[in-house]
Amino acid sequence: MKTLEPEQFLKQQKSLSAKPLKASIYIAYIAGIAVIFQAYLLAYIIDGLAFKDIKPLQITPYLLALGAVFLFRYLFQLMSDNFALKAASHIQKQLRLSLREKLRKLGPVYIAQKGSAALLSGLTDGIDTISKYYQIYLPAKAMMSVVPLCILVVVFPLDWLSGLIMLITAPLIPVFMILIGKGAEKKNQTQWEKLNRMSNHFLDSIQGLSTLKMFGAVKRETKELEKSSEIYRRETMGVLRIAFLSSVTLEFFSTVSIALVAVIIGFRLMWAEIDFFTGFFILLLAPEFYAPLRKMGTAYHARMESIGAADILCDIDQAKAIEPCDKTIYVPNLSKAVIKFENITCRYDHQSQKRADDIEDKQALSHINITIKPNTHIALIGPSGAGKSTILSLILRFIEPESGEIHIGDVNIKDLDPVQWRHQISWISQNPTLFYGTVMDNIRMGNAAASDADVWSVCKKLKIHDFISSLPKGYGTEIGERGYGISGGQLQRIAIARAFLRDAPIILMDEPTASLDRETEELIQSSIDELSRGKTCITIAHRLQTIQKADQIIYMDHGSIIHNAKHDDLIKQSAEYKALIEYELQDVDMKERSK
Incomplete structure (x- = not known):
């Protein structure tokens, strides 16, 4: 899948509310072009009253027309703003719904990788921020490309010199914006990255408050949060400095350009090279010519903010989710179906589809082959990071393998609808919610x-x-x-x-009794054994009692299967397994003596 850049992602979303967005732009065109008629009527009225000796009653129709144009511009600009707001709000709503659904499909592994606080910040503040792209930037960009051009078409036949000044000075503003924008865009993205990290850090601190208190680390963690906040403040101030600098500079260029036009017209009026009506008409049009360009300065800052905020949203959108299968394939009879892992390799970066320069290669499983017979109890054992949880995530279809296939009977697991498949599974984690x-x-x-x-x-x-x-x-x-x-x-x-x-036929467990005391554990474990009879059970096991009862023990390390056998065979084959059992026996013995 080709990775989109954040602005490409933002442009894609225009289709979610294309009609209101187009209506906003076209109505803004009309309101913008109306300024030419407004300037013409005002110049005609002033010229007539001051130099043509036209009586006030004769001017009345023009005054009424001028008032009508003022009202027309106000109403059309109001309509344009309302359509832009409607378009942005609709895009916000649709984007939140689609990305929330995408996160549901991506599953808990992806959410854990990105950080729930960062994702929440993106779906709330991030989507609120990118609305400025549609409400402010796109209409301003459209106005900048049309209104100045229409004014030039009117000005050039009346006075080519004023038109030439406008034509020469106008490009200075967008050129400056582009030069500023190259650095500011990166700063905005960095600002949002800092915000996401701070959000994750803050959520971790809140959720782990009891642990922090227990270890007397509250003050230290508070200082770390203050440090994160200060870094974010500095990044924000850096972005605002660029925004203010660009606004001041754009205003400077616009003001100097208007002043230059005014000075040239003043001298030419003094030298009688143009009449008052023409000079005053062009002078009224000059600020309106530069107004869309000045407005684009503010809008360009909104664009940069939106691109920074869109980075994590683009990442969610481009991540590879597990989609429902188009085929109608029913889940096989799980009382008879064998679960087979055939040459499975899995990398965590493979799930997130990050850009190449952001990828941290981490192989979770390497060429795994497992056969799980129906109605048997499988124990997955091994050190932390061995790949045990990845096995369960693959069965739950929270992630997809990079290579290899998983078969349920004769059916590839990818051909099964993930929702229907998960209905066949009960999942008990060590830290349930x-x-x-x-x-x-x-x-x-x-x-x-x-x-x-x-x-x-x-x-x-x-x-x-x-x-x-x-x-x-x-x-x-x-x-x-x-x-x-x-x-x-x-x-x-x-x-x-x-x-x-x-009452599902497959039960996945991550040592569900690990947090219970020994007496309660034995009571619950016997009940689990009874309820799981006649079902396929796959357990990440740490306790000796769970391991010994398994029909098949899979010892893993560094993403590979080291041993796959029964308890009695493993004791003879594996020194690591024997050491693990002896350690567990010592632990049990110590707990018995402490009673």
Whole structure:
């Protein structure tokens, strides 16, 4: 896929609201051209009253016409602004909806890579900022290209010298804008990058406040945030300095150019080379000739801001998402289908589709081959960063492999609709998320059609019904953000109940009992074993009890499979595995003695 630059991305979005945007520009053309008639009528009235001895009553129709032109310009400019606002607002709305849907398709791996705070900032402040591109910059650009040209067409036949001065001085303004813009555009992008980093840093600090307090690092973290804020302030001031400098310089060029026209006309009037009407008419048109060029200075700053803000939005738009398959292929019978990983290689940068100079090559899996038989329990073990979580992300279709294929029975996983496929999977992470709402709402998220009785039944089998009933309002107890109000162990048990309520044929687990005490763990683990019987279970395992019960143990390191066998065989084959088991046995022994 060819990567778009931010401004190309912004231009693409014009099609989302093409009609109002065109209407705004065409109406602005009419309002801009009306200034010629306005200047003509005003020059005629002043010339008639001052030099032609025309009576006031004779001027009345011209005064009325002048008032009508003033009103016409005001109303048409108001209409143009309203259409521009409507176009920008519609693009904002459609862009937010489309990018939100794109993020849903990209999944949690992409969001974790980019940072949720940076993405949120882009979808809120970023989209608000790029609206200026459509509301301010594009209409101003259109006016700059048409109105001065129309004025030159009128001025040249009347006075070629004034027309020539306008023609020579006009290009100085856009040339200066281009020269300034080259540096300012990069500064705007840097400013938005600093804002995104600061947003991620701030969110991490808020979410990790308890950890910071525990380690006495609040003051240190506050200083780091102050440092980030100061860096962002400096970048912002740098951008504003360029904006103010460009505005002052554009005003200077415009004022000098108008003054030059006025001086030339004054001398030529004194020398009787042109009449008063012609000179005054051109003098009235001179500020209007440079007005769109001056306005473009402000609009050009809006363009640079928009390009800076569009960088992360462009990245979201260009990232490769997992799209629903066009074919109608049903999920195979998972009680009989074998899951096969065939020569799978996966890189994290492959998912984000960043520009080549931004890519940090990181291979997560290298030429992986796995066969998972139905209704078996697979344990994935190995050090941190070995690629275990990537295996689960591939099965969940949160990411796509760079090369190789995954087959479910005889069907390539890419040919399955990702939403329908995920309905066949229950997922229990080590750090599950609970949402604001009741305990019942959070458990029923696993199966929206489940009745209260179904929820109670699963909770009783998992031996957590009594614990939930003991809460202030039982299943109706409100849970705060991220499970606020209950302990980590309680949160984990509710998440386990949510997963098993789905009753899916495939269960993916990241050591779901790791945060529980030994006694509760044994109680819950026996219930998990019972509920997962007759299903395909793939677990990222750390506990000896989980590892020993597995039908197949896959030992991974640095994105490769080191060993793939049963517990008894691995003890004999692998010194690393034997050391891991001995360490776990020592840990269990120490905990037993401490009771």
